[in-house]
Amino acid sequence: MANRIFGSVGWYIQGPGLLEEIGRHLKPLGRRIAVVADEVVWGIIGPAFDKARGDIDPQHLMFAGENTREEVACLVDGASDSDVVVGAGGGKALDAAKLVAYRLGKPMVSFPTIASTDAPASRISILYTPEGAVDEIVVLPEPPRLVLVDTAVIARAPSRFLVAGMGDGLSTWFEAKACYQAKGKNKHGGRPTLAALAIAERCCRTILENGLGALEAVKRGSVTDALEAVVEANILLSGVGFENGGVALAHAINNGLSALPEFHSAMHGEKVAFGLLVQCLVEGAERDYKRLKQFYTKVGLPLHLGALGYEGQPEDVADRVASHVFTRELDKIANEPVSVTLEGLKEAFLHADSLGRREEGLE
Structure with a gap:
């Protein structure tokens, strides 16, 4: 019998105004700070880092936008003299910073x-090819030492980002539940714990209860209790929940879609959200599908392939995604509590697309 394993990030701090206190939070970890961020993000955070030079010595390392092997090697060279590596911005910049910190033996x-x-x-870093397809999912030995989330900064970001995070976060519970029922393995290689299931369920419930309010807050650029709750769910509850609860078909489908150039403009959470609808249909979870569909409609998550920017024939995508899943995602299929076949997956994929189009009056 496999052991139950649970792991978590070192420290997590969330609230408005943390950026202005960045020096105080980073100083205990080291003085020389390598900051991996693209030009836009550095324009947002750079002034605060410059103001903190009495406490820290920050060095900006330009992130080119894709977490490739070549990009990481370049960043490693630039951060070789640092004490700490900070990843700032979105998931790809943070994933690159994780690999840089790991290779240099520095806290991230x-x-x-x-x-x-x-x-x-998360302690996972997803490497991509220069063309934008998933290259390798790297499971690092340790999670980030510290996570700092300034909700005032997040409140000023375009609302699409928050909604995509909701899509990623919602899948946490349904995939963890599937993994637990299938007696599958989480990202630590062990069985999910009851704590992981509780966190994953709370993640989903928090998003469903507060998602619309959080979206309205971001559209106003304001920090509210609803936004604080959803940000914590999207980042902390989902991150701890998926690593310890396990992932299943929703993320397998995301990876299949990510391998197709036609879907590179869609965000990770948007593709996961559609994959979750397919997972519900594969599992015969009609009630879950209907509940998710109602929420997706309220906040703008995708119900069909067209909402992911695809304008071609859905049969072609279904064939390619199913082939990818049964070639490269067998570990996630093993985390499903029902039998999944190639043809059954194609059928559910096309059915999800058709139902979504019908919901929006497109067929």
């Missing part, structure tokens, strides 16, 4: 400026 700090994924609180 996540400073997300958007709440679009659970990457900030």
